[in-house]
Amino acid sequence: MAERTRIARYFAPLALEEAGSFSLTDDAAVITPPAGQSLVVTTDSVIESIHVLAGATAQQFAQKLMRRNLSDLAAMGATPWRYSVNLHTPKNLPDDWFAQFAATLGAEQHRFNLLLIGGDSTTGTGNIHTTMTCFGLINNAPLRRKGARVGDDIYVSGTMGDASYALTLLQQNTPIDEALASRYHCPIPRLKLGEMLHPIATSAIDISDGLVADISQITRASGVGATIQQEALPLSTCLKNAAIEPAQKYAFALSGGDDYELCFTAPPAKREAVATLATRLKLPLTRIGEITNGNAVEVLDETGQPIMLARAGYEH
Numbered sequence: 630m631a632e633r634t635r636i637a638r639y640f641a642p643l644a645l646e647e648a649g650s651f652s653l654t655d656d657a658a659v660i661t662p663p664a665g666q667s668l669v670v671t672t673d674s675v676i677e678s679i680h681v682l683a684g685a686t687a688q689q690f691a692q693k694l695m696r697r698n699l700s701d702l703a704a705m706g707a708t709p710w711r712y713s714v715n716l717h718t719p720k721n722l723p724d725d726w727f728a729q730f731a732a733t734l735g736a737e738q739h740r741f742n743l744l745l746i747g748g749d750s751t752t753g754t755g756n757i758h759t760t761m762t763c764f765g766l767i768n769n770a771p772l773r774r775k776g777a778r779v780g781d782d783i784y785v786s787g788t789m790g791d792a793s794y795a796l797t798l799l800q801q802n803t804p805i806d807e808a809l810a811s812r813y814h815c816p817i818p819r820l821k822l823g824e825m826l827h828p829i830a831t832s833a834i835d836i837s838d839g840l841v842a843d844i845s846q847i848t849r850a851s852g853v854g855a856t857i858q859q860e861a862l863p864l865s866t867c868l869k870n871a872a873i874e875p876a877q878k879y880a881f882a883l884s885g886g887d888d889y890e891l892c893f894t895a896p897p898a899k900r901e902a903v904a905t906l907a908t909r910l911k912l913p914l915t916r917i918g919e920i921t922n923g924n925a926v927e928v929l930d931e932t933g934q935p936i937m938l939a940r941a942g943y944e945h
């Protein structure tokens with residue numbers, strides 16, 4: 630199928646409600662954010678064998694691509710609005726792949742309330758590369774990695790380590806249940822949390838590369854240190870019950886990537902506000918440590934001894 634036909638059939642319907650997309654028939658889109666709001670722009674890729682498994686389905690590509698990007702918007706406290714998509718695919722990929730990829734994007738944009746405005750596609754050799762640029766909206770100052778202060782509490786949403794545990798099992802071809810697999814294939818961007826953290830958090834980041842690696846981004850940007858209590862880390866029932874060494878479970882939680890939960894800091898005076906938010910969102914928000922006046926991220930065991938990590942997180 631010609632690129633033009635493919636765009637018209639599969640992708641133009643996703644742009645219908647944004648007049649400035651010109652139904653994807655022009656050289657560029659023209660978009661105007663609502664009065665008084667700022668655009669928050671992020672871009673992220675999903676590449677076969679790096680961010681998804683070799684042979685991943687079109688649905689898995691579309692979900693991971695959308696959710697990786699939305700997680701970055703969540704970390705800034707932004708609301709999803711518009712997006713564009715770039716695809717590089719092998720020449721022999723069947724049209725059905727594009728049909729499924731676009732159908733999944735359609736379901737995702739409906740769920741998360743954003744619209745397609747453009748993109749580009751090429752075919753050739755090699756793996757499938759997909760890239761999305763997401764445009765979010767924000768009313769107030771964005772949440773930043775910079776802003777953590779000495780004495781602030783450190784929190785994470787949800788549970789830690791499930792995605793990297795799932796990935797390890799998937800790579801070993803070990804049968805795993807659907808709920809655990811989805812923690813890797815289909816993470817949940819914490820958009821509502823991000824939007825509601827503005828009056829509470831002093832800094833925030835989404836956990837994509839690994840908890841310790843990502844907290845290091847906060848401490849570096851803020852010019853502070855951090856102490857993490859290992860036994861405070863929220864583990865899912867699934868990971869708690871896994872037939873592996875406790876140290877391995879914590880290694881998944883501390884260094885495994887792909888969880889796409891939010892990590893944020895807030896002063897102790899906000900503990901009640903954080904607890905109220907957790908109840909309201911029905912989402913665990915767990916205090917796992919505090920910001921210190923050092924310059925390193927230290928993880929302590931239950932006796933207060935520092936733990937040496939084999940790796941902090943995913944290396945780019």
Ligand SMILES: [Mg+2]
Pocket residue numbers: 700701704834835837
């Ligand atoms: Mg991020």
